[in-house]
Amino acid sequence: MFNFNGRRRAVIGVAGAALLTLSLAACGEKESDDQPGAGPSVTADADSALAAKVPDAIKADGVIKVGTDATYAPAEFLDTDGKTVIGFDVELFNAVAQKLGLKAEYEAAPFDAILPGVDSGKYEIGVSSFTINPERMQTVNMVSYFSAGTQWATKAGNPNQVDPDNACGKKIAVQTSTVQVEDLEARSKKCTDAGKPAISIDQYQSQADATAAVVSGKNDAMLADSPVGAYAVQQSNGQLEVLGDIYESAPYGYVVKKDQTAFAEVLQEAVQAVIADGSYEAALKKWGVEGGAISTSAVNPAS
Template sequence: MRSLPVGRGRRMFATVAVLAAVAAGLAGCGDDPSDSSSESSPAPTASADSALADKVPDAIKADGKILVGTDSSYAPSEFLAEDGKTIQGFDVDLFTAVAQKLGLKAEFQTADFDAIIPGIGSGKYEVGVSSFTINAERKKTVDMVSYFNAGTQWATKKGNPEKLDIDNACGKKIAVQQGTVQVDDITARSKKCTDAGKKAITIDQYQGQDQATAAVVSGKDAATLADSPVAAYAVEQTNGQLELLGDIYEAAPYGYVLKKDQAEFAQAVADAVKALIADGSYKTILEKWGVEAGAITDPAVNP
């Protein structure tokens, strides 16, 4: 998962919710999110497009809803509100509107990030919406519809007490969320270290990005790398305990994840995003969350 720069004017959420998330991360524990259903936050209402709705597979539209697998630990993309059950974020609002264009109601279900794509293949979920970076490896097994641009950003303790250089993190302890493209990123960086005769990077993988962020706040790890909206949001929500480190790099699009045998449906999803761009709803949703810098103009299937 990766993202582009974002505006810094997004609305702040209550500190108590952030501290609760940090506390959970410091404890290194928590309930397994798999198979956990939650409510999603209200989103702008979009009118259904009958032509697009006709392209929805019968098996999906039979009950009028679409089951969405999402890892709700990745603020501001998808995360739990203060009540601990309502899923909110720009991914939630945007796909809710996409589903409405298709004549459907989106029903979000919290899941482990690395279990979502297998869940799409097995039919457990009908779509995956969780800041998935579109890449060649994922496109081998699923179709992906682009809707947002993304890049990677690092964050460290305020003042960078370990004097960390992201291009030379050899011997440092770095936090990442498991199953993300940042794992591949930091693994490659560690190999460069050992190839040069330096100490390997200690890669601490966490179930949720909130836990990775908490590990940096506590001093357990020197830094974390994540999607840039996520890194920027973490800096804001930890009340200045963290700061961004280095520049954003390796831009790539986020994609909705669908089964391979639903080409017409995938195109309908892309066309629904185009419709939201055309009517201004897309811009309104991104601006609500302060992530409008990642907006795209040309959603497509498997770009």
């Protein structure tokens, strides 16, 4: 069985693109050149030695099929055309794929459908801010490429006086199948064990809906990966603010089938190569998430 909990998290400052889908997305405004993610795409030169190590079945058509949940700005989300997947995850993996002599082809999918899609061969890789954890590594290979943590956010001024360490009785928004769901469940149990009201955990299929629920006042606060929380605050035009500190840092990983260890190893080499040539840093800086950079990639790293 696949463990879908433990989606993602990240450690950083502000980053860029359309998570909120409230005023900016509704107006269809385009990013200005000084916003995160604006400007030309980052590219990486192919490495013939690494490209030669890519399994024949994957390199035969020169394309690598990627499953991604395109609702998680600024990591992966749809551009204003409603079909092109963009974000820092996309920018970075494009450089990794180029290093391997491949072109990444993205297909948007529900987050909890990506791992089964990788296992069935529908996707050749999953790139969707997957937090690396022991449960997931039992069923797939994971290649680290980024560091991440959890961040809370609430209405500006915290009118409902939400305390992340004592949110008993509060209504909290979260995206379904994420590590943050388990986080809230554990916090809620502490509340009830102490004789206090449980946390009301409202799960949403997309992070944009969770964020909108806080903006509208339906929920008192939310928690998400830190670049997502920071971006939501940035895009809310003063309606939201971050709450508390970033915590529980963990790596994100690319996901490939469990029997494709050799492919996982060459992916790790490609990540290390883009770190070495500077395209890694350029991609993260473009999106304002360089605080989550790692110096060394690994296959199935110990937690």
